[in-house]
Amino acid sequence: xxxxxxxxxxxxxxxxxxxxxxxxxxxxxxxxxxxxxxxxxxxxxxxxxxxxxxxxxxxxxxxxxxxxxxxxxxxxxxxxxxxxxxxxxxxxxxxxxxxxxxxxxxxxxxxxxxxxxxxxxxxxxxxxxxxxxxxxxxxxxxxxxxxxxxxxxxxxxxxxxxxxxxxxxxxxxxxxxxxxxxxxxxxxxxxxxxxxxxxxxxxxxxxxxxxxxxxxxxxxxxxxxxxxxxxxxxxxxxxxxxxxxxxxxxxxxxxxxxxxxxxxxxxxxxxxxxxxxxxxxxxxxxxxxxxxxxxxxxxxxxxxxxxxxxxxxxxxxxxxxxxxxxxxxxxxxxxxxxxxxxxxxxxxxxxxxxxxxxxxxxxxxxxxxxxxxxxxxxxxxxxxxxxxxxxxxxxxxxxxxxxxxxxxxxxxxxxxxxxxxxxxxxxxxxxxxxxxxxxxxxxxxxxxxxxxxxxxxxxx
Numbered sequence: 001x002x003x004x005x006x007x008x009x010x011x012x013x014x015x016x017x018x019x020x021x022x023x024x025x026x027x028x029x030x031x032x033x034x035x036x037x038x039x040x041x042x043x044x045x046x047x048x049x050x051x052x053x054x055x056x057x058x059x060x061x062x063x064x065x066x067x068x069x070x071x072x073x074x075x076x077x078x079x080x081x082x083x084x085x086x087x088x089x090x091x092x093x094x095x096x097x098x099x100x101x102x103x104x105x106x107x108x109x110x111x112x113x114x115x116x117x118x119x120x121x122x123x124x125x126x127x128x129x130x131x132x133x134x135x136x137x138x139x140x141x142x143x144x145x146x147x148x149x150x151x152x153x154x155x156x157x158x159x160x161x162x163x164x165x166x167x168x169x170x171x172x173x174x175x176x177x178x179x180x181x182x183x184x185x186x187x188x189x190x191x192x193x194x195x196x197x198x199x200x201x202x203x204x205x206x207x208x209x210x211x212x213x214x215x216x217x218x219x220x221x222x223x224x225x226x227x228x229x230x231x232x233x234x235x236x237x238x239x240x241x242x243x244x245x246x247x248x249x250x251x252x253x254x255x256x257x258x259x260x261x262x263x264x265x266x267x268x269x270x271x272x273x274x275x276x277x278x279x280x281x282x283x284x285x286x287x288x289x290x291x292x293x294x295x296x297x298x299x300x301x302x303x304x305x306x307x308x309x310x311x312x313x314x315x316x317x318x319x320x321x322x323x324x325x326x327x328x329x330x331x332x333x334x335x336x337x338x339x340x341x342x343x344x345x346x347x348x349x350x351x352x353x354x355x356x357x358x359x360x361x362x363x364x365x366x367x368x369x370x371x372x373x374x375x376x377x378x379x380x381x382x383x384x385x386x387x388x389x390x391x392x393x394x395x396x397x398x399x400x401x402x403x404x405x406x407x408x409x410x411x412x413x414x415x416x417x418x419x420x421x422x423x424x425x426x427x428x429x430x431x432x433x434x435x436x437x438x439x440x441x442x443x444x445x446x447x448x449x450x451x452x453x454x455x456x457x458x459x460x
Contacts, residue, residue, distance in 0.1 A: 006220040010192055011053055013076045013085070018050050018057065019188055019216060020180035025054070027175070029072040032061055037070065038173045040145055040154040042130075044161035045177025048217030051157040054177075055126045058155065059092045060084050063120035070121070080120055091117040097129040097158075106133070106140040113144060113152050122153050130156040131163035138165050145171045179214025182206065182308045188216065189223055199233035203310055207239055207248065210289075210308060246278050246286040252316055255290050258361045259323025266361045267354060280349040284340045288333055295329040297321040332360050 012018045015025040031037050041058070043051040057074070063084070066075035074081050083089035095109070109125065117123040127133075133141070145154060145168065156172065158164055186209035193200050208226070212219030222243060226234050229242055239245035250273050257265035273283050294317055296306045302318040309317060324332075339356050343349040 006192060006224050007048075007217045010188075010220065011085075012050065012057065013060075014073060015054075015057055015061070018054055020184050021050050021054065021177055024175045024177065028054075028058055028061075032070050032072050035070075037062065037153070039148050039152070040172040041156065042161065042164065042169060042172040042174040043155065043157045043177060044174060045159070046179060046215060047159055048212075048215030048219075049177045049180055050216065051177055052126070052128055055155040055157060056084055056092075059089075059124045059126065059153075062122050062124065062153065063089075063091060063117075065120070089120075091120040091122070092124045092126065094126045094128065097127050097132040101133045101137055103134065103136040103140050106137045110140070110144050114149060116151050122151055124153045124155065126155045126157070128157045129159070130168075131158045131160045135165070138168055142167055142171070180212075180216050181214070182209040182212070185209040185212050185214075185216055185219045189219060192220070192223065193234075196227075198227060201233055201235050203236050203312075204234050204239070206308060206310060207236065207245065211239075211243065211245060240276065244278065244282060246273055246282060247276070248313070250276070251286045251290050252320065254357075255287070255294070255320055256323065258357060259320060261361050261363075263358055263361050266357050270354060270357060274350070280343045280353045281340060283353065284336050284343065288336050288340075291324075291329050291332050291336070293317050294321045294324060295326060295333065298324065298326050298329065328360075328363060335359075 015029050018025050041055075043054060045051055060074035060076065060081045061072060062070045063080045064071055064074040065078040065080045076082075076085070080089060080091070084092050087094050095105075113123065113125070115123075144152075148154065154172070156164070156168075161169070161174070161176075186205045189205050189209060193205075208222055209219055211222055225242060226238050229238060231238060236248070240247045250269065254266065254269035254273065257269050270283070274280075293307055293309065296304055297314070297317045298321040300306060302314040302321075307314060307317065335356060339352060343352055346352055
């Protein structure tokens, strides 16, 4: 028999088997139990989270021939259930909204909807990617959607609910499907591997589940690719070789070199990743994930449920987190995210990545403004304790000039003796003024003010 991909072979058959969407499944089951099934539903969510699967389960529950009324536990063995599973039921019509998006197709649907189902209780229309319908097609659907025949049910599925016009949404019960957690995906992958009797390493499943990004179908497709390699047992090395996933040990090594402020080691670790055939964007994505784990470990501890890691990886993350402080990790993550977009549009992505990683590794050589002012303040204070610096003649002259507006320009340029005045009320201001670098700036500013006063005094 032809091979059936895992996503189809292990598609959920009942409400209880749909993974990660328990609130929606529970609501639909209660609607069936209380005979309050709506005439139209809108299922919204990202790809591979169970929208079409839930629509098929609902169709089987409403039309299962093993029961005299709709049931929450379809038998999955009767003629109707089997036909729905393969998409061949004459009373459950699945329509692709992308290729049937014109007004003519919707008019035909309206004309056929008035006829009663051939053998089932309801005639059910499942329109996938409904947001692809044209505006005219949506408008043609409005009337029958608002007042459909009692034997007709509509189930719409879409990945972009914002493109479904408001008049359609107001006539439907909307359910938003959540992304499936990596833990649930990992549990399902383990179950499938055991049923398929395929040997695998424990460390393989969690990274593979994280690569699915919340989509069960994506996770099963990735697992299909690994199985197709013919390698057994399935190992983490296959992720790097066949799926382009950076080796976790190499990423940890690069992060450790950054934490140790080892510039040469950082560049060597980066070269090791690039020489393995990984792109700069893939490396950045992996570093973001790694530093996110370190940030969580630093903030909440390695036993936090927020960390989707094995026991060994948790221990390693805890060790690496000690090399960083939380503020540095936050800065690194935000900088890497901005760098990700710059790299995509750069002709020299390698240089950009190397410069950024060296910036992380040599962070103690880069001071922000607050640190610079703090050091200036500390240095000036220490200098005053050793020796009370004298104010410059130029500075003292300028202060006296501001107090005597009638002073002529010649008098302003005369040297005056240094006066040992007590400190002013603002200690910090005095400390900064006495700093040589700040004093240079103040002298230049004072010269500008003197020029302005001279110009004013020369006016008649």
